[in-house]
Amino acid sequence: MITIGQFFLLLTLCLSFQTLMPPQLRSTSVHAFFFNACLLAVVAFSSQQVTAQQEKPQIDSQLDWARWRGQNGAGRWQAPTNLQLDWSTQKPELLWSQPVGASYSGITVVGNQVFTMDRQVNGQTPEDALAGNERVICLDRNTGKQLWQYSYAAHYKGLDYNKGPRVTPTVHQGRVYTLGAVGHLTCLDALTGQKIWQRDLVSEEKAKLPTWGYSASPLVINDSELIIHAALQPNGCFAAFDCQSGKELWRSGDDPAGYTAPILIRQNGHKQLIGWTPKHVLGMSPVNGEIQWKIPYDVTYGVAIATPIFEQGHVLVCGYWEGSKLIKLSDNLKQATLVWEENEFLRGLMSQPLFRDGFVYLLDKQYGIVCFNLITGKVAWTDKNQLTPRGRNPQATLVWIGDTDRAICLNADGELVVTSLTPMGYKEISRHAVVDFTWAHPAYSGDLIFARDDEKLVCFRIPTEVSHSK
Incomplete structure (x- = not known):
């Protein structure tokens, strides 16, 4: 592509052209012809360069999985309609595998780039076994080749489950936002990995680290504000930062930090941030963080983990010890019951429930997948632990496939499972092992699935149905 400097250099040569011609020709049609020809050449060359740049193939933005739970955080994979979900004859194809370090961090995909986080244990000694670096990694979508990495020191002293970062990177308008397990809030250039800004929330803002480290992925609102759940001190359970500069805009609430990401909801022209802490479920103004309502929910060990659901004017939260609560919001979002x-x-514990046509599908700690009516809470069925074995910390990531009743799930054993989830029951369609034990959330883009464990990140292609049209 022609640069601005090159353009003006060529233009200057054109304007200087008359000084190079014999005096007797400077006012003739010959001069005009050559001068105009030069200008046309410059414009044409520039246009060709711009056109070539614009026509460079790009991945459809509809295929991006740019944040926690994908587009709009909805947990819905806009997959090709011709995917072959019955894998009895043709399995998903492994395209590439790339070594990574240990982590619980999920995966995001934007264009040709794949993002995640891990931990490198370099620098550890017998006297200091918790030293190490957290790392943001960017891989090529097509090959798995590492494009860049950004690493910083992160000491895990006092952190339980200390193998690596937890959050899923958030990618927005060419920037990558991450929150490390011990409070490093970082903004990077998505193309190069260069640091734009970084805040150490523990040292700078006296943020109080939860037992299992920061796990709530940053949320971008209004294209300009980054909302985090990090218990800054004082009165900063939730806080907003300027996306461009990292400057704090507001903070809200004096509850301790939990592990769930806030969500932005809309109803009747009103907007509100919904948060779930170890003490309350609450609604906040997205303008200044003012708390507009809150419902008490004292969570044992503070394990408020699964992101709340907002459907049909109701907020649903699902906890491990105290169970689930349904909260009805007023039309203007100012009152809650x-x-x-x-x-x-x-x-529920870590697994994000799904909602469709009035029913919720939740991974219960004892009974497996449970289907229940959102408004009444009445249970329709349980899968009796078919999707994933019963365990102390059951985990399976649940994602809808398009607008169908099909769901794709990655369980803790690293098995990719396609199911049908309806009020009539659970029906398994396919199952295929893709990674080893994992709690990390995968990403879905086009006909590709990206998953990881503590040693590798893999890319699989889902088979498509062959057209038999004549």
Whole structure:
């Protein structure tokens, strides 16, 4: 592509052309012809360069999985309609595998780039076994080749489950935002990995680290504000930072930090941030963080993990010890009322529940997948631990496939499972092992699936149905 400097150099040569011609020709049609020809050449050359740049093939933005839970955080994979979901004859194809360090961090995909985080244990000694670096990694979508990495020191003293970062990187308008396990809030250039800004929330803002480290992925709102859940001190359970500079804009709430990312909801022209802390479920103004309502929910060990769901004017949170609660919001989002609570069958932990056509599908700690009516809380069925084995910390990432009743799940054993989830029951369609034990959330883009464990990040292609049209 022609640069601005090159353009003006050529233009200057054109304007100087008359000084190079014999005096007797400077005012003739010959001079005009050559001068105009030069200008046309410059414009044409510049246009060709710009056109070539614009026509460079790009990945469809609809295929991006740019944040926690994909587009709009909805947990919905806009997959090709011709995917072959029955893998009895043709399995998903491994395209590449790239070594990575240990981590619980999920994966994001934007264009030709794949992002995640891990931990490098260099620098550890017998006297200091918790030293090391956190790392943001960018890989090539097509080959798995590492494009760049950004690393910084992160000491895990006092951190339980200390193998690596937890959050899924958030990619927005050419920048990557991450929050490390011990409070490093970082903004990087997505193309180069260069640091734009970084805040150490523990040392700078006296943020109080939760037992298992920061796990809530940053949320971008209004294309300009970064919302985090990090318990800055004082009165900063939630906080907003300027995306461009990293400057704090507001902070809100004095609850301790939990592990769940806030969500932005809309109803009747009103917007609100929903947060779940170890003490409350609450609604905040996205303008200044003012708390507009809150419902008490005292969470054992502070394990408020799964992101709240907002459907049909109701907020649903699903906890491990105290179970699930449904909260009805007023039309203007200023009042909230507890509708029901249940702690026998509806006890989620890390797994994000799904909602469709009035019913919720939740991984319960004892009964496996449970289907229940959102408004009444009445249980329709359980899968009796078919999707994933019963365990102390059951985990499976649940994602809808398009607008169908099909869901794709990566369980803790690293098995990719395609199921049908309806109020009538659970039906397994396919199952295929893609990684080893993992709690990290995968990413989905086009016909590709990106998953990871503590040693590798892999890319699989899902088979497509062959057209038999004549």
